Amino acid sequence: MNNLLRLEEGVARIVADDPWLLVRSPEDELPAGSLILPLNRWLQNPFGHAVWLGPDDEVESLKPWLPILPLIALDFPSFRDGRGYSQAYLLRTRLGWTGELRAVGDVLRDQLSHMRQCGFDSFAVREDKSAEDALKGLAGMSVLYGRSAIEPRPLFRRR
Amino acid sequence: MYQYDDYDRALVFERVAQFRDQVERFMAGELSEEEFLPLRLQNGLYLQKHAYMLRVAIPYGTLSATQLRTLASIARDYDRGYGHFTTRQNMQFNWIELAQVPDILERLAEVEMHAIQTSGNCVRNITTEAFAGVAADELLDPRPLAEILRQWSTINPEFLYLPRKFKIAICSAEQDRAAIMMHDIGLYLYRDDDGQMLLRVIVGGGLGRTPILGLQIREGLPWQHLLSYVEAVLRVYNRYGRRDNKYKARIKILVKALGIETFAKEVEEEWQHLMDGPAQLTEAEYERVASAFVPPDYRSLPDVDLAFGTRMADNPAFARWVSRNVQPHKVAGYTSVVLSTKPGIASPPGDVTDAQMTAVAEWSERFGFGEIRIAHEQNIVLPDVPKADLYALWCLANEQGLGCANIGLLTDIIACPGGDFCALANAKSIPITHAIQARFEDLDYLHDLGDISLNISGCMNACGHHHIGNIGILGVDKNGSEWYQITLGGSQGKNSALGKVIGPSFSAAEVPEVIERIVHTFVSYRESEELFVDTLQRIGLVPFKEQVYPKVLEESA
Numbered sequence: 001m002n003n004l005l006r007l008e009e010g011v012a013r014i015v016a017d018d019p020w021l022l023v024r025s026p027e028d029e030l031p032a033g034s035l036i037l038p039l040n041r042w043l044q045n046p047f048g049h050a051v052w053l054g055p056d057d058e059v060e061s062l063k064p065w066l067p068i069l070p071l072i073a074l075d076f077p078s079f080r081d082g083r084g085y086s087q088a089y090l091l092r093t094r095l096g097w098t099g100e101l102r103a104v105g106d107v108l109r110d111q112l113s114h115m116r117q118c119g120f121d122s123f124a125v126r127e128d129k130s131a132e133d134a135l136k137g138l139a140g141m142s143v144l145y146g147r148s149a150i151e152p153r154p155l156f157r158r159r
Numbered sequence: 160m161y162q163y164d165d166y167d168r169a170l171v172f173e174r175v176a177q178f179r180d181q182v183e184r185f186m187a188g189e190l191s192e193e194e195f196l197p198l199r200l201q202n203g204l205y206l207q208k209h210a211y212m213l214r215v216a217i218p219y220g221t222l223s224a225t226q227l228r229t230l231a232s233i234a235r236d237y238d239r240g241y242g243h244f245t246t247r248q249n250m251q252f253n254w255i256e257l258a259q260v261p262d263i264l265e266r267l268a269e270v271e272m273h274a275i276q277t278s279g280n281c282v283r284n285i286t287t288e289a290f291a292g293v294a295a296d297e298l299l300d301p302r303p304l305a306e307i308l309r310q311w312s313t314i315n316p317e318f319l320y321l322p323r324k325f326k327i328a329i330c331s332a333e334q335d336r337a338a339i340m341m342h343d344i345g346l347y348l349y350r351d352d353d354g355q356m357l358l359r360v361i362v363g364g365g366l367g368r369t370p371i372l373g374l375q376i377r378e379g380l381p382w383q384h385l386l387s388y389v390e391a392v393l394r395v396y397n398r399y400g401r402r403d404n405k406y407k408a409r410i411k412i413l414v415k416a417l418g419i420e421t422f423a424k425e426v427e428e429e430w431q432h433l434m435d436g437p438a439q440l441t442e443a444e445y446e447r448v449a450s451a452f453v454p455p456d457y458r459s460l461p462d463v464d465l466a467f468g469t470r471m472a473d474n475p476a477f478a479r480w481v482s483r484n485v486q487p488h489k490v491a492g493y494t495s496v497v498l499s500t501k502p503g504i505a506s507p508p509g510d511v512t513d514a515q516m517t518a519v520a521e522w523s524e525r526f527g528f529g530e531i532r533i534a535h536e537q538n539i540v541l542p543d544v545p546k547a548d549l550y551a552l553w554c555l556a557n558e559q560g561l562g563c564a565n566i567g568l569l570t571d572i573i574a575c576p577g578g579d580f581c582a583l584a585n586a587k588s589i590p591i592t593h594a595i596q597a598r599f600e601d602l603d604y605l606h607d608l609g610d611i612s613l614n615i616s617g618c619m620n621a622c623g624h625h626h627i628g629n630i631g632i633l634g635v636d637k638n639g640s641e642w643y644q645i646t647l648g649g650s651q652g653k654n655s656a657l658g659k660v661i662g663p664s665f666s667a668a669e670v671p672e673v674i675e676r677i678v679h680t681f682v683s684y685r686e687s688e689e690l691f692v693d694t695l696q697r698i699g700l701v702p703f704k705e706q707v708y709p710k711v712l713e714e715s716a
Contacts, residue, residue: 080197080280082320086397089317094432110181110190110198117316133189141177143170145310146386146438153437154311154386155166156444 001104003131005112005138006122012138014131015122020050020071022104022124036073036104052104055083059090066097074120076105085118092119092149109133113140119149160221160530161306161451163271170313171268174275178202179261186258201281201319203249203274204260208582211255214277215267218309219287219302220248220533220540224520227531229270231516237263242516244500244509244537246573246624247326248286249277253580275313280321280408282312282393286328288336289534292452293495293542295487296333299348299356303449304385305329307440311386318393322400323408325393326365333653338535340364340372340655341627343410344392348382356382362392362422363414366621370657371411376423382445384430387438391430395422455528455543460492464546479606480553480564492546498539498556499563501571503596506560507589508574509537518559526552536573538566569611569678570596573624577617577634578641584617586634586641591615591670598671599678608678611691612650627651629692630677631658632670643670647677647703648695661704673707680706 001022004015019034026041035049039061042051046065052073053059062072072091074084084103091097102122103115112123116138125134147154163171178198185195199205203214215230222230230250234242237259238252245251255263267273277284285308287301288294308327312318318325330337331348339345345361358380364373380388392410399417401407414422471478486495498519501508511519523531523541526548532540539561544552556562565571572595575581577588592615599605614628618635625631631646643665646658665673680703685694695703 079194080320081402082280082318082322082397083402085317085320086394089394108194110194111320114316114319141170141173141314143166143173144316145166145170145313146315148316156307156441156447157437 001124003125003127003129004122005125005131005135006100007116007138012135014135020102022052022073034070036071036102052102053087055081055087057087059087059095062091062097063095066095066099069097069099071100071102072097073102073104073124076103076107079106079108079111085114088115088118088120089149093152109137112137116140117144117148117150160223161218161302161448167271167310168268171271171273171275172265174202174273174314175261175264175268178264182257182261197279197320200279201276202260202264203277204255204257205278206582207253207580209580210253211257211260212580213252213255213260213263213274214245215250215252215272215274216277216284217248217250217272217533218284219291219305220289220535221291221302222531222533223270224523224529224531226270226272227516227520227523229266229272231513231520233263233266234513234516241506241510241512243507243576244511244533244539246535246537246575246622248284248289248533248535250533251576253576278324279319280323280325281319282315282321282325282327284326285309285312286326286337286342286535288330288332289532289540290332290336290486290495290542292454293488293490293493294332294334294336295489297331297489298333298350299331300449300452301329301331301337301346301348302452303445304346304348304382306448306451307444308385308389311389318397321393321397322402323405323410325396325410327389335652335655336535338624338627338651338655341366341624341651342373344389345373346385351379358382358385358388360388360392363411363419365409365411366624366626367409368406368619368621369409369411370621370626371415372655372657373411374414374419376419376426383440384434385440387433387436388426388430390438391426391433394429395425399425454490455530457490457493457543458545460490460545460547462491464492467546467549470550474550476564477550477553479602480562481549483564483566483568483606485549488543490543494544494546494549496541496544496549496552497534497566498541498561499565499571500538500561501565501596502560502563503570503600504593507576508572508592511539511561515559515561518555519561522552522555536566536571538571564602565605567610567612568605569599569608569613569630569674570605572596572613572615573628574615575617575622577615577623581617581622583620584634585619585636586617586643587667588615588617588623588634591632591634591643591667594667594671595674598675608682609688609690611678611681613674614649624651625649626657627655628658629695630674635664637664641667643667645670645673645677645707647700648692650692659700661700662708676706677703 050071347359360377361373527543578584616623649658
C-alpha cells in the first residue's frame with residue numbers, strides 16, 4: 001500500500017516498499033501478490049493472505065486464525081466511525097494479537113494518536129493526504145488519564 | 160475545590176496547542192469543514208446562526224472566584240459582554256471569532272478550565288448537582304468520583320467517536336437534583352449497612368426526540384468498579400450502537416432494541432474481562448481526589464441569628480426571597496443562596512453580564528469561601544453564606560438584577576437559547592420566555608402558586624429539558640412557521656416523569672394565554688396548599704384540556 005506509516009520499535013516512519021495490496025470488493029478477480037482480503041473472501045482463501053475487517057465484523061471471529069495471520073487491517077469507512085478503536089483494543093488486549101495491525105480507509109492525521117493508543121501500529125493514510133504531514137499526528141498528548149492498549153495501567157497506577 | 164496537578168495542567172495546555180494548530184490548518188484550507196467539524200466540537204466549538212459558539216465546561220458546576228472573573232474577562236474581551244449558563248453546567252459564549260478561540264482556551268487553561276468534550280460524540284462533562292458537598296440531604300459527596308470519571312473519560316482514545324453524545328451524571332442525596340434518570344448513564348451513590356460505598360447504575364435515559372427514563376442495570380456495585388463498569392457499558396455501546404441514523408444513535412435506542420436484560424447481560428459479560436483489573440480504583444486514588452473536596456474552614460456560628468430574624472419580620476420582600484432562594488446547609492448558621500438569572504424581560508434565562516459575574520465573584524469571597532456553583536436550572540449558587548450576611552447579600556443582588564425571589568416558581572423558566580442563536584432550533588425560546596414572565600409579573604401571586612417548573616426547548620433536541628417541566632413547551636416547525644407544543648406533568652428528581660402532550664400546538668402569541676389558562680385550572684381545582692404536580696396527578700389532563708382548547712380555538716377561528 002502507498003502512503004503508509006509504520007511504527008517500528010516505537011519510531012514511526014514512512015514505508016515506501018509495503019508489499020500488501022488492499023482488495024476492497026469481495027467480487028474482484030484476485031490480483032497476484034500479497035493481498036489484504038475482506039473477511040468473507042479471506043475465509044475462503046486464508047493461507048498466505050491478510051484480512052481486513054469492516055466495523056460490522058466481529059474481531060472474535062478471527063480468534064482461531066490468529067496464529068497463521070500475517071497482518072490484520074481494520075477499515076474506517078469514515079473517520080467518524082469509532083468502532084475500529086474498540087476492535088483494535090480487543091484484538092490487542094483480549095485476543096492477544098501481536099502482529100501488525102493496520103488502519104485503512106478514512107485514516108487522517110488528527111486521529112492517528114488515538115489509533116496508536118488503541119493498538120494500531122501501521123496506518124495507511126488516505127491517499128489524498130500527505131504521509132509526511134500525518135506523521136506529526138502520531139505523537140498526540142503526553143498525558144493519558146485512563147489506560148489503553150499500549151499503556152495498560154491508568155494514570156493513577158503510574159503516579 | 161479540585162486543583163490541577165502537573166498532569167492536568169500539561170494536558171490542558173497541550174490540548175490548546177493542538178487545537179491552535181488545527182484551527183490554523185483549517186483556516187489555511189488544509190482541513191476540510193467535514194474533517195474539522197468533530198475536532199472543533201470536541202473542543203466545545205459550535206457554528207451557530209450568526210457566529211461560533213464556545214461551550215466551556217464547569218465541572219460539577221463549581222467555579223472559583225478567579226475562574227468566574229476569567230469568564231467575565233472572556234465575555235468582555237471576546238464576546239458581547241455576557242455569557243450563558245446552560246442546563247448542563249457549562250457556560251456558552253455566543254459571539255466568538257474562530258481565530259481567537261485558541262487564545263480564549265489558553266486564558267481558560269491558565270485558571271484550570273477547558274472546553275474539552277463539551278460537545279461531540281464522546282463522553283461529555285460529568286455532572287453532579289449544584290449543592291454537592293453542602294446539601295443538607297446529602298448521603299455522600301459525589302464529586303470525588305465525578306472527578307475521577309472526568310479524568311478517565313477525558314481524551315480516552317477508544318471512546319472519542321461514539322455513535323452519539325454520551326452524558327453521565329452522579330447523585331448522592333435524598334432528592335435527585337442531578338436528573339440521573341435523564342442521562343445515558345446515571346449513577347446513584349449510597350452506603351450499605353456496613354458503610355460500603357455502592358453504586359446503582361442506570362442506563363439509557365435521555366431527552367431529545369425520544370424521551371425516555373433510564374433503567375437500572377446494576378445495584379450494589381462497589382465504587383472501586385466505577386471505571387471498569389462504565390468502560391464495559393461504553394464498549395458495548397461503541398460496538399453495537401446504531402450509526403446509520405443520528406436520531407437513533409443514542410444508547411437509549413440500543414437499550415430499547417436489545418431490551419434491558421440483554422443489554423445488561425452484554426455489559427456484565429464485557430465487565431467480567433475488566434473487573435479486578437488495573438482499572439479497579441484504589442483507596443489511595445479516591446483519597447487523593449477526595450482531598451481536593453474537603454469542606455472549607457467553617458466557623459462555629461449560632462443556628463439562630465437574631466438580626467436575621469428581625470430583618471425577616473420587618474421586610475416581607477426579603478422574607479419572600481429567603482423563603483424561595485435560600486437553601487438549608489449541613490453546617491449550622493450557614494445557608495446556600497440561589498441567585499436567580501431569570502429577572503424577567505431584563506435578560507434571557509441563564510444569561511449573565513461580565514459586570515454581574517465580577518460582582519458574584521466578589522460576593523463569593525466576601526460572604527463565603529470564594530466558591531460559586533452553577534445549577535442545572537441555570538441559576539447561580541453561593542454555597543456557604545452565613546445567615547447573618549443574607550440581608551447584605553440580598554441588597555447587593557438586587558442592585559445587580561440577581562435578586563429575583565422566584566426560585567422554583569413559574570417564572571424560574573429553564574430555556575435553551577432557541578432560534579435567536581441556535582442553528583438547530585425550530586422556534587425561538589427567549590421571546591416566549593419573556594412573554595410568559597411578563598404575564599406573571601405579580602410575585603405575590605407567583606408565591607401563592609408555589610412550585611411550578613416551566614421548561615422551554617426550541618426543538619426536540621430538548622436542551623431546555625421540556626419533557627421534565629411540570630409545564631413543558633417545545634418549539635415545532637409547521638410549514639416554515641414557529642409553533643409551540645405544550646406538555647403537562649413532567650417532573651425531575653426521584654419521582655421523575657415525562658410530560659404528556661395536551662393537544663395541537665399554538666402560535667407564539669397564544670402561548671401566554673394558554674399558560675394562564677393552565678394555571679387558572681390548577682387554581683380552581685387546587686386543594687389548600689397543593690402543588691401543581693399533585694393537583695395534576697389527582698385530576699388528570701382532561702380539566703386542563705377543556706380549559707385550554709375550546710376558547711383558544713374560538714378566538715383564533
